[in-house]
Amino acid sequence: MSAEKLNHRGVELLQALERFGGSARSADLAEALDVSGETVRRTIAGLAEAGHVQRVHGGVLLSGQDTGGSDFVARMGQRAREKRAIARRIATEITDGMTVFLDVSTTTSFVAECLTRRSGLTIVTNGVSVGQALSDRNRTSLHLLGGEMSNRDNGTFGTLTETQAARFAYDLAIFGVDAISVSQGYLYHSPPEAALAGVVARGAARIVVGATGEKLHSTAPHKGLLPGQVDMLVCDSTLPPDLATALAAAGTRLVVVDPAPEPQPAT
Numbered sequence: 475m476s477a478e479k480l481n482h483r484g485v486e487l488l489q490a491l492e493r494f495g496g497s498a499r500s501a502d503l504a505e506a507l508d509v510s511g512e513t514v515r516r517t518i519a520g521l522a523e524a525g526h527v528q529r530v531h532g533g534v535l536l537s538g539q540d541t542g543g544s545d546f547v548a549r550m551g552q553r554a555r556e557k558r559a560i561a562r563r564i565a566t567e568i569t570d571g572m573t574v575f576l577d578v579s580t581t582t583s584f585v586a587e588c589l590t591r592r593s594g595l596t597i598v599t600n601g602v603s604v605g606q607a608l609s610d611r612n613r614t615s616l617h618l619l620g621g622e623m624s625n626r627d628n629g630t631f632g633t634l635t636e637t638q639a640a641r642f643a644y645d646l647a648i649f650g651v652d653a654i655s656v657s658q659g660y661l662y663h664s665p666p667e668a669a670l671a672g673v674v675a676r677g678a679a680r681i682v683v684g685a686t687g688e689k690l691h692s693t694a695p696h697k698g699l700l701p702g703q704v705d706m707l708v709c710d711s712t713l714p715p716d717l718a719t720a721l722a723a724a725g726t727r728l729v730v731v732d733p734a735p736e737p738q739p740a741t
Contacts, residue, residue: 480524483509487517488526491536494606497628499533502606552580553686556710556733560684561585563708563731564648567682570594572645575674576604578629578667579650581684583607589614598642600670601629617642624666631666636673647678649699651685653692656720659701661694671698680705687711701726 480488490506491498498506504514518534521527528535532554561584568574571594576582578601586607589595593612599605600619608614621635649671653661660683662668675681681704690713701724708729713721718728 480526483507483513483517484521484526487514487521488536491527491534497530497533497535502603503534553688553710554584556686557581557584557684559731559733560686560708560710561588563729564682564684565589567646567680567706568592568595572596573598573642575599575639575642575644575647575678576601577649577671577674578603578624578627579684581650581686582648585648585684596642598639598644599629600631600635600639601627603628624664627664627667631664631670635666636670639670639674640677642677644674644678646680646682647674648682648684649674651683651689651698652694653689654683654685654707654717654721655693656717658697660697660699660704662696662698663694665696668696668698675699675703682706682708685709690714690717 486507487503490503494502500511500514500518504511507514518527518529522529526537528537557580560581564585565588568589570592573596576586576597576599583601583603586604589608590611592614594614596615596617597604597608598617598619600621605616605618608616619630619635619638621630621632624631649660651660652663655661662671681699683699683704683706685707687710690709690711701721704726706727706729707721708731710731710733712730713728721728
């Protein structure tokens with residue numbers, strides 16, 4: 475698909491990528507263009523061959539973009555089945571009319587996809603992906619927090635983000651984390667992400683964390699949420715005994731989900 479032979483579908487996909495900020499998941503492009511996933515994959519293949527885009531795991535990146543911009547899209551494609559299972563369970567905690575915070579984690583982006591049929595929600599987020607998923611949906615009031623844009627995380631951070639986040643009273647706040655420690659609680663690699671989690675937690679009636687299994691055996695340097703602040707932890711594998719004991723003692727409800735694929739309707 476040379477520049478001279480770029481067809482209308484290729485032009486539409488490139489325009490959609492520009493609206494998404496230069497990178498997007500294939501599923502998001504299919505929804506935005508109202509076409510099948512197969513159509514998007516074929517179009518991406520042609521555009522990649524012509525050098526217009528770069529394919530990454532789970533999505534695509536405009537050629538010439540900072541390669542760091544592919545990181546969020548790539549992480550969305552990692553352990554996607556497990557993240558979807560966690561997201562579906564977390565979404566059952568959300569009912570119409572609630573005020574909910576969703577952070578920039580890839581797991582909460584999957585939660586956002588589960589909320590498109592909810593009505594009357596007030597969604598507060600620093601994540602661009604969450605904003606794209608829930609913009610103009612069923613009387614949802616969407617508040618995308620300002621601040622300094624992080625290309626890696628596809629979201630905003632900093633003093634302005636924290637100040638705006640502190641103005642809301644949340645019925646539920648939902649976070650992803652980088653690691654969970656028996657003694658230190660819920661940890662992050664990014665200092666601004668850890669700081670924002672602490673600010674939001676102080677304004678939340680309930681807190682839910684979603685974490686895939688590798689986070690149970692990882693470590694990170696920055697404290698975010700304390701063990702006693704989290705009401706529910708949803709993960710896809712059994713916790714190590716010492717961690718399960720510590721979190722249960724802190725009053726955290728532990729939920730383990732089955733990451734098996736959703737059953738498909740009979741044809």
